[in-house]
Amino acid sequence: MKISVSADMLDGIGADIAEELRKRGHEVLVHGALSDDESNDWARASEAAARDVAEGRADQGVVCCWTGTGASIAANKVAGVRAALCTDAYTAQGARRWNDANVLALSLRMTSLPLLDEILDAWFAADVTDDEDDLASIDHVAKIR
Numbered sequence: 001m002k003i004s005v006s007a008d009m010l011d012g013i014g015a016d017i018a019e020e021l022r023k024r025g026h027e028v029l030v031h032g033a034l035s036d037d038e039s040n041d042w043a044r045a046s047e048a049a050a051r052d053v054a055e056g057r058a059d060q061g062v063v064c065c066w067t068g069t070g071a072s073i074a075a076n077k078v079a080g081v082r083a084a085l086c087t088d089a090y091t092a093q094g095a096r097r098w099n100d101a102n103v104l105a106l107s108l109r110m111t112s113l114p115l116l117d118e119i120l121d122a123w124f125a126a127d128v129t130d131d132e133d134d135l136a137s138i139d140h141v142a143k144i145r
């Protein structure tokens with residue numbers, strides 16, 4: 001898959017996230033502190049990754065900041081993006097399955113490398129539900145303005 005990744009700093013898993021995705025065979029686009037971009041603040045970096053997803057340059061995104069909150073808030077402002085801040089594998093699986101999340105938001109502070117591995121395993125293994133009620137909820141969210 002093509003994954004667009006952003007972080008506002010290289011602290012914590014910021015130094016590892018792009019390589020962890022490459023190791024899994026993904027093609028990685030980078031933004032913010034992971035790149036030569038001049039704008040490496042969490043708002044602009046996360047927006048750039050989210051726009052890659054919304055505009056088809058990437059299949060999915062991973063946006064990171066120290067808490068994960070700013071990155072997720074910024075990504076969710078981009079139409080067509082469903083960013084989910086995930087702190088564990090179960091949440092990541094649920095975000096894909098029940099929310100059809102297309103952007104994974106992570107806290108650089110909270111996410112250890114082993115936890116990142118578990119979260120990515122769960123995220124990429126999960127399929128979107130075929131439950132009609134969940135699909136209707138996903139569709140409803142898409143229409144919220």
Ligand SMILES: O=C[C@H](O)[C@H](O)[C@H](O)COP(=O)(O)O
Binds near residue numbers: 042069
């Ligand atoms: O939501 C915001 C993020 O957690 C930032 O990573 C955090 O604010 C730290 O950014 P700075 O070092 O620029 O204050």
